[in-house]
Amino acid sequence: MxxxxxxxxxxxxxxxxxxxxxxxxxxxxxxxxxxxxxxxARPSGLSHDAYTKIAExxxxxxxxxxxxxxxxxxxxxxxxxxxxxxxGGGNSFVLVDQLHRKxxxxxxxxxxxxxxxxxxxxxxxxxxxISMGTSNDMPIVHPPSFxxxxxxxxxxxxxxxxxxxxxxxxxxxxxxxxxxFHFFNTQAVVGLREGSFxxxxxxxxxxxxxxxxxxxxxxxAPYEIxxxxxxxxxx
Amino acid sequence: MxxxxxxxxxxxxxxxxxxxxxxxxxxxxxxxxxxxxxxxARPSGLSHDAYTKIAExxxxxxxxxxxxxxxxxxxxxxxxxxxxxxxGGGNSFVLVDQLHRKxxxxxxxxxxxxxxxxxxxxxxxxxxxISMGTSNDMPIVHPPSFxxxxxxxxxxxxxxxxxxxxxxxxxxxxxxxxxxFHFFNTQAVVGLREGSFxxxxxxxxxxxxxxxxxxxxxxxAPYEIxxxxxxxxxx
Numbered sequence: 001m002x003x004x005x006x007x008x009x010x011x012x013x014x015x016x017x018x019x020x021x022x023x024x025x026x027x028x029x030x031x032x033x034x035x036x037x038x039x040x041a042r043p044s045g046l047s048h049d050a051y052t053k054i055a056e057x058x059x060x061x062x063x064x065x066x067x068x069x070x071x072x073x074x075x076x077x078x079x080x081x082x083x084x085x086x087x088g089g090g091n092s093f094v095l096v097d098q099l100h101r102k103x104x105x106x107x108x109x110x111x112x113x114x115x116x117x118x119x120x121x122x123x124x125x126x127x128x129x130i131s132m133g134t135s136n137d138m139p140i141v142h143p144p145s146f147x148x149x150x151x152x153x154x155x156x157x158x159x160x161x162x163x164x165x166x167x168x169x170x171x172x173x174x175x176x177x178x179x180x181f182h183f184f185n186t187q188a189v190v191g192l193r194e195g196s197f198x199x200x201x202x203x204x205x206x207x208x209x210x211x212x213x214x215x216x217x218x219x220x221a222p223y224e225i226x227x228x229x230x231x232x233x234x235x
Numbered sequence: 236m237x238x239x240x241x242x243x244x245x246x247x248x249x250x251x252x253x254x255x256x257x258x259x260x261x262x263x264x265x266x267x268x269x270x271x272x273x274x275x276a277r278p279s280g281l282s283h284d285a286y287t288k289i290a291e292x293x294x295x296x297x298x299x300x301x302x303x304x305x306x307x308x309x310x311x312x313x314x315x316x317x318x319x320x321x322x323g324g325g326n327s328f329v330l331v332d333q334l335h336r337k338x339x340x341x342x343x344x345x346x347x348x349x350x351x352x353x354x355x356x357x358x359x360x361x362x363x364x365i366s367m368g369t370s371n372d373m374p375i376v377h378p379p380s381f382x383x384x385x386x387x388x389x390x391x392x393x394x395x396x397x398x399x400x401x402x403x404x405x406x407x408x409x410x411x412x413x414x415x416f417h418f419f420n421t422q423a424v425v426g427l428r429e430g431s432f433x434x435x436x437x438x439x440x441x442x443x444x445x446x447x448x449x450x451x452x453x454x455x456a457p458y459e460i461x462x463x464x465x466x467x468x469x470x
Contacts, residue, residue, distance in 0.1 A: 013403035044411055045418035091415050093374075133375050138412040139328075140368050140419050146377045159406040168248035170429055171394040176279055177373040180326050183280035184375050194405055 041090025089122025324357025
């Protein structure tokens with residue numbers, strides 16, 4: 001039975017890495033001693049070791065061990081053997097590029113579908129959708145494909161940001177970008193504000209956290225949903 | 236002799252499409268009667284006809300005719316015959332995807348290098364660089380390559396935005412994104428604020444407009460340059 005926690009961000013403003021999620025993660029990873037961390041998204045260009053250290057420090061607080069996927073000679077076997085998986089944020093292009101080029105995407109999909117608990121934050125959440133086509137990141141490398149895990153039947157837009165009404169900047173708003181996405185793609189998009197996360201248990205998908213989320217369906221006006229909303233039928 | 240005008244944005248807040256550039260464009264397109272407009276970037280999903288109409292309305296004010304590249308049976312020949320070219324903004328992924336798939340990128344590079352006057356705004360400016368790797372856009376389609384015209388020896392980040400100091404949003408700042416770009420790419424990046432543009436005459440590249448720009452070179456701290464700065468040696 002699938003078990004995922006798909007979070008908009010790892011970090012809330014002014015608090016430590018993963019701090020706002022630790023209570024939730026204690027329950028979520030109850031039966032997991034060691035979590036395999038995938039550091040490929042390299043936020044700010046961090047090395048895999050340095051990034052893994054950050055995840056390790058956070059998870060020590062709830063007595064979980066972290067081991068970086070880059071430390072294994074056979075990452076595919078490591079994922080098959082994993083008790084739990086955490087994919088951290090950073091640059092989605094770099095993450096997706098690595099998952100495809102190392103032939104890890106299919107294995108990751110398969111173990112998540114088989115029930116290995118999966119935590120994703122930001123780019124690690126973006127890849128749970130059908131494609132990375134609603135990423136906010138800069139295209140600093142060219143992945144062979146934008147296809148991602150598809151372990152939920154819609155796309156995620158992490159760090160969802162409402163239009164800044166006082167802004168004089170003429171770059172596209174997030175909502176305009178997602179509207180443009182829907183000229184070329186049909187899947188729904190869930191804009192997850194920082195502090196929100198989706199909990200997936202089997203085929204049930206529920207919005208959690210203190211905030212509303214914004215849903216963009218193809219050929220429909222965007223709408224708000226409140227925490228606790230069941231999104232299992234969204235696609 | 237190359238002749239380009241590479242603008243951060245088509246539109247300044249509160250003013251009409253291209254209004255702030257019209258005086259400049261009157262001089263720039265002095266010897267051009269008809270400009271071929273490339274509408275492929277489709278801002279907000281606009282049809283090619285609708286987008287071409289917007290460009291047409293703006294250029295009527297300075298007595299220039301606009302014809303959309305999509306109106307030609309043979310777009311490659313149309314570019315070879317063009318007296319002037321304007322590539323409008325929108326989504327860089329959609330623009331670059333179309334330029335590659337229609338085999339137009341090489342012809343466009345070739346006519347620009349041969350001296351056909353070229354105006355780019357936003358996505359149309361981004362493609363003047365070596366790659367679209369410093370685009371701000373959402374990856375709504377998957378281009379076969381991120382390589383672009385390379386008619387200037389560095390990359391452009393259009394709509395450059397300084398960090399919002401009061402923001403509590405945890406998404407990456409533009410400067411962090413460009414720093415991540417430099418972990419995988421070595422070319423310099425010029426962050427063009429809205430209202431700035433580069434004027435290219437032959438191999439001379441000069442920053443124009445009322446604002447400073449921000450330059451990001453590989454392995455160097457970012458720095459500001461003032462209007463009038465010659466960027467010909469940047470790479």
